[in-house]
Amino acid sequence: MLVWASVGLSACSPTSSGTTTENIRIHWARDPENLDPLRVDNPSSFEVTNLLHCSLLRGNEAMLDIVPWLAESAPVTRLLGDSLQFVTYRLRPEATWDNGSPILAQDVAFTLKVMNAPGLPIERSQATFGFIRDIQLDKQDPRRFTLVCAGQSADRAKISGDFSILPEYALDPQGSLRSVSLPAIGKSGTQPAVQKFVQRYAALDLARHPERLPGCGPYTLKSWQPGRYLTLRRKAHWWADTLPTPPAELQAFPSQLTYQVIPDAATATLALRRGELDVYAMMPATQFSRLQQSASDKEKLRFYTADSYEFLTVNFNVRRPMLRDALTRQALSHLLNVPALIKATQQGVATPSVGLISPRIKAYYHDSLPLLTFSPTQATTLLGRAKWQRQPDGSWQRPGTGNTPERLQLTISYRAGEPSFETVALQFRSAAAALGIPVQLVAAEQSRLSQQLRAGQFDLAIRNLAGNPFSYDFTPLLHSQGIGVGNMTGFSSPLTDQLIEEIVVATDPAQKARLLRKFQLVMAYERPFTVLYFSKYRIAASRRLGELPVTGLMPGYEAHRIQLPTEASLQ
Amino acid sequence: MKQMQRFCQNWHRALALFWLTSVVVAALLATSTVLVPDLLHTASPPFLSPHWLGTDPQGFDVAYALLQGARTILYVSIPAAALTLLLGGALGSAAGYWSNTGLRVARSWWIASGLLVAGCIGLATQLYAAFLVTSGSLLTGCGLIGWLLHQSTWGRRPWAFPIDALIAGLIVLLDSIPLLVLVLVVAAIQQPSAGGLVLLMTLTCWTTPARLMRAATLRTRELAHVEAARAAGLSDWQVLRRHIWPLTWPVVMLRLPLTIALLIGLETTLSFLGVGLPPETPSWGRLLAGIRQSPAAWWLILWPGAALVLTTLSLHQLSRKKQ
Structure with a gap:
């Protein structure tokens, strides 16, 4: 009866609930889980961090480049020797903290020291910004500073400004870290000043209490109920408000942003139709198309699509003995029917890819590599080459360590509530079962799935990954330094480590293209993960909002630039 | 008039038996191989070849999914009902026979x-x-x-050992929490396997058979022949087995069809909410849940809904006849 009642309720006509025009309610499929700026590791925490804090530079899709944010202008670079470069920034003179004190180069130096302080969760920062070796403050201008970076590529210069600047006045009011230089801090774990700072920082528990860290972004945290909602309030007086014509990066219109965590896509769609949500990004294709065709929904909603740099992957845990060899991973990849999955889950609107570079980036995409084909026959051949033998009962075994034979039986993990992930898992399972490979589906709630991924407790995992067209640093994702941080598959090899390092320091575009193509070739063989397709962002937004600022960068829209419609636009 | 009534009852019972037999036969004949989704025809309407009952949003054939769902009922709900009756019956017997001072x-x-x-x-x-x-x-x-x-x-x-008070307390405790909420909380903590779900349903649904069995045992143990058996020096086990259970088990057995119906409904609800059986296990509840992804796919309500209603009604009909 309950089932029937639920179905009946879900079929009822949506009713609009009372809303305030100043509060923009945005759908999230997952909770940010932690909001410590040092540990940003998922799209939701990335989105909030960019509203609470500012970094020196920020990606701008329209300009296809990194643009100044807290920096006054693009950095000036100067090469030093054959392996270093100086990257000089000047901070905006208008930029201030919430207490009115100016944001100075000293704050940047402090942030870099925090990002290198032993005892803090700095693994991700180290993997991404470990190339920043030192900072030199300008004695004449307190807003000017120079970063000493390893590598001479333009990518390194761009990445060097992509971390949130932290307030020294709030975290270290005594300036205890000023006496420790940046190169020395990594080696100074035993220094009392650093140890005391680390203890103070850890005691703040910023992962759960981000409100204890005042940022220089336009919003502050109003409330956060993990797994339910998170509300940000616009600062009454934000430093960028004084700019006469603020650039897009420094605009912040909504007075309040409320992110509603609704993991289940069908429930989120219902909430949108009932007027309980204003923005729903990454909507499943079938739901999106259905709403587009509904006259009543078209009256209330606007629909947007944008080519994204987000791609769906099936990740192999290479720590598992059965998935350690590339041939097995290749074989299993041939059991994924990508064209049919695109048709079923994306209504045919997605772009298959040979690897993690988007086919839209023609200069770097390896278009000579063949796309993945669905071929159980080829999978069988590859399994044979990987020394797997079919047993009389139809299963697969090969000699394992010692005398114990290794059985090919897998689990495939994915986020519960996401229909496209489930479709991929079920398709893979049926194709594998036809070959005699048992596959068990594990649909887990997002926070539990994240824990399992970090701990390496999975065989195969379906997850979305997002890139951008500005930088090609795969260190967090695929380098040995990123294992346990962003590299969930546990894959690394001397060749790929070397290629990743060469790509980020490549100065010549032709050389960079050559290296990226080689990297794609190697990854197509190694397959720590298989890229299924690059998807489109499908966003449905309430008509009570103005034109939604849509972007191809994660999360597909710019929340801080959402506006209510002007009278002119309504007319 | 009475004949007419009897004829109707027999006719209803025959229909119920026919439907339940069909479900069992379908469950036994259902293919055990993993179904292959037809990704080119997801949420496809019925009466079209080759998916005559349509497909679900994942591209699975509804007809095959119904058959495999029937097997899930056979392997989950019926064992769970049997275990529920056994556990409830055993605890109810113990509470009724020994009361608070006998053990x-x-x-x-x-x-x-x-x-x-x-x-x-x-x-x-x-x-x-x-x-x-x-x-x-x-x-x-x-x-x-x-x-x-x-x-x-x-x-x-x-x-x-105050076994009666203890079991009565447990019954009150379990009955004070709505069954669905209790099962949902436990299932949400750790998604159960098929065996785990059987165990979970058994541990949460035994209270009604236990209450029935306790009442029946309390009544039976006062009968003269039971007193005589005790006086003759038979052990508690012998008294229970030979003189009490033959009279009390029919009371619990009356409950069997209703318990199966209850557990089918519970399993379907859990699968509908996505916290029941693993996603790869076909069930009628999962078929019904497809409507949330494709609200226009009426066939995802009609076929599994009809199967569920007919099965529940048939079980109720059997129960009525037994009474």
């Missing part, structure tokens, strides 16, 4: 049991980490203490 246990074993429970609570972490070693040590230690105490006269003196 007497030596003090030594009371103390050993208390220590065992306290040890389990105190060493919960160690039990989770190394179950065999810790539980073995606990059992051995408590057993030894119990044996040592049992050597003394004080230890051998019995204390009454």
